[in-house]
Amino acid sequence: xxALQRTSVVCxxxxxxxxxxxxxxxxxxxxxxxxxxANGRSFRALELVRVTVDGARPIEMMPxxxxxxxxIGPSFRLKVEVLDAFGDETEKLIEMxxxxxxxxxxxxxxxxxAAHRKDYILPPPALLAPPxxxxxxxxxxxxxxxxx
Numbered sequence: 455x456x457a458l459q460r461t462s463v464v465c466x467x468x469x470x471x472x473x474x475x476x477x478x479x480x481x482x483x484x485x486x487x488x489x490x491x492a493n494g495r496s497f498r499a500l501e502l503v504r505v506t507v508d509g510a511r512p513i514e515m516m517p518x519x520x521x522x523x524x525x526i527g528p529s530f531r532l533k534v535e536v537l538d539a540f541g542d543e544t545e546k547l548i549e550m551x552x553x554x555x556x557x558x559x560x561x562x563x564x565x566x567x568a569a570h571r572k573d574y575i576l577p578p579p580a581l582l583a584p585p586x587x588x589x590x591x592x593x594x595x596x597x598x599x600x601x602x
Contacts, residue, residue: 479528479556480524480525481560482522483525483530486576487519487564490565497565498517502515506535507525507531530552531551531552534567535547561579
């Protein structure tokens with residue numbers, strides 16, 4: 455009977471630990487307003503867009519900009535306002551809830567989202583960066599021997 459109680463307590467503790475990790479995890483959300491190619495089509499960057507994440511301070515983005523927002527929890531509320539060139543009137547308003555789950559970082563493409571595409575979530579920038587080339591000067595220095 456005692457073994458059953460101890461096993462139950464250990465299982466409950468493990469379940470609570472996973473739940474706390476899931477609910478308290480910080481996610482990095484990259485907001486990108488750059489021209490993007492998808493399925494052979496080009497989607498131009500938006501002239502002016504205002505993005506609000508979880509009701510926080512709005513972020514205004516111009517073409518070729520990328521911004522970073524951190525959120526805590528498995529989901530967040532996204533509000534995107536596509537503004538006219540002067541920033542006076544809202545041409546398009548998009549509001550949605552995004553569920554992240556256990557994903558750590560995501561990048562949201564504003565042009566794809568404004569075009570109502572399902573593939574508006576892109577891999578984060580660290581995964582898109584090309585592998586760095588080794589520095590030939592530092593490699594040569596590592597190979598040289600210094601005698602004193």
